[in-house]
Amino acid sequence: SLNKKGYHYRNWNTDDPTPHGETYAQLYKSIPFLIAIKNNEASGIFFDNHFESHFDMGKENSNYYYFGAKDGNLDYYFIYGPEVSKVVNEYTNLTGKTPLPQLWTLGYQQCRWSYAPEQRALEIAKTFREKNIPCDTIYLDIDYMDDFRVFTWDNKKFKNPKAFTDELKSMGFKVVTIIDPGVKVDKGYKIYDEGLKNGYFATDKDGMVYKNTVWPGDSVFPDFMNSQVRKWWGNNQKIMFNLGIAGIWNDMNEPASFNGPLPEDIVFNNDGTLVTHKEIHNVYGHMMDKATYEGIKEATNKRPFVVKRACYAGTQKYSTVWTGDNQSTWEHLRMSLPMLMNIGLSGMAFCGTDVGGFGFDCTGELLSRWMQVGTFTPLFRNHSTIGSREQEPWAFDEITEEINKKYIKLRYKFIPYLYDMMHKCEKTAPIIRPLLYNYQNDKKTYEINDEFMFGDNVLVSPVVEQGARQKLVYLPKGNSWIDYWIGEEFEGGQYIIKDAPLDICPIYIKTMSIISNGEDVNYIGEKDTECLNLSIYLCDKKGEGKYIAYNDDGESFDYKNGRFNEYEFIFDLNDNLNIKMNKNIGYENKYKSIEFTLHNFKNNKKVLFNENEVKLNNNKFKVNL
């Protein structure tokens, strides 16, 4: 939950496959960062210590909180707000921002353990196109590998990986492959031999290479503390990218092991300083992610897409996190919301959960409700475990398929807005936020676990109860809100009961704001977008607003050198609606026109665009640029 008062947490990255509940004191990620609000003033403490650390928020004694670690330095940062948003911004100034991702990574992603052999993956991809359900990405889980040897392919299941990724590419799909840190002990296997020869694997205290069991059987663990090892691991990414792979999914990097946990005294070489597992456990995954990110960046010169499970403070620099193995239960859908909001407050803007739930069997109703949440999480990936009930959008009945399709399409409609927010958050903020992040003056928002903000302008209040067809929605105080589905305006600072049949997820747009809309496409990049399509949400009274629409090539780092366009809109509603635009053009693919759609526009006021009156047609108008 958002409010941690009375709880005690242990920071030790842990892969525990039993279904997590509120009794879990440790998870896959360890981020020793606490935000407190007292008398409406927020402050934060970041305890930069990656030994096992503990945060006790008044469990021992309600008169105090404490934090501490098993070893290491008492290095901590006290960050004063008084706004929560400022605390988060300062925390990410210290630990790093979430970089702008490639545009396609914001599309819908389909995963399962496992889409293998290749015919199965192709069949899934074709079904998306036949059914006209948008999808950008297909994942390959561990079964594409040759007996779980990392950086290899099982050529019986995938005869020609390059031809396979090419075929998917021609249909508009990207392929992302999983990888684990554990390297199979196997003389003659290139990765093992190279690592062994160069001393790239962690050892026991006597200097013997340490072995444990993971998927490949007896395995050894790359020493990601060593920059040579990171370089080597990074270079190996080329093996995958030369075969047309577009992103990497780093799993099991807590590190997880089947034959008991790694002992505390396993030795790693931090570029000349020997360190133990006890010290580096919580950054093992982080360093693997760094190696992966840097390797992909070098191999492709594009913004790397790395999805990962274990994290420490700052892992957001290497981009995307998912919450690990959840279950297809309503409880886990409910819990995913405060988990995502907490991840957001921890500076990780590009996050998501396994939509539909990983373990156990999903139902059509649960998948429909989970998709409605997934539509508004930056990483939108449906994933399920081996042997569980199939969970693709069409795997249940026609009604479920229709609802899934409706929401996946809705997601694509919101992608330009999401991309604008991701661009903004590269400098400042998370995407998924608790309401208190934007509405700190409204105390009623502090304990809301079942609603969230999707960027600055969208409030999502999903249904997370089986059978529920109505939702109690709290609209924060500070502005009014427009019901996305019926267009009606509601004052902030009130609870309302929203009818929410299975195909309705309650969504509210902040008045005096803009949403940038995407086209109806099967995948990102299918059509050239020449017209910027903006919805302006107005209010009954007077008001003003501002929005920046952003675009660039959607994949390279050139935007860092000015190759991007920004269209800034400043508008106010008074006797007239007055919209002004400023452009900052640095990217050759400019928009040729802008279409505005006015929502909640009343009283036949005049509309001025850059001082000139425009004619409305059905509350729309278009300007050529």
Ligand code: MIG
């Ligand atoms: O021991 O690769 O969290 O997403 O499907 C399980 C198989 C290993 C755990 C990941 C999950 C993935 C699974 N992996």
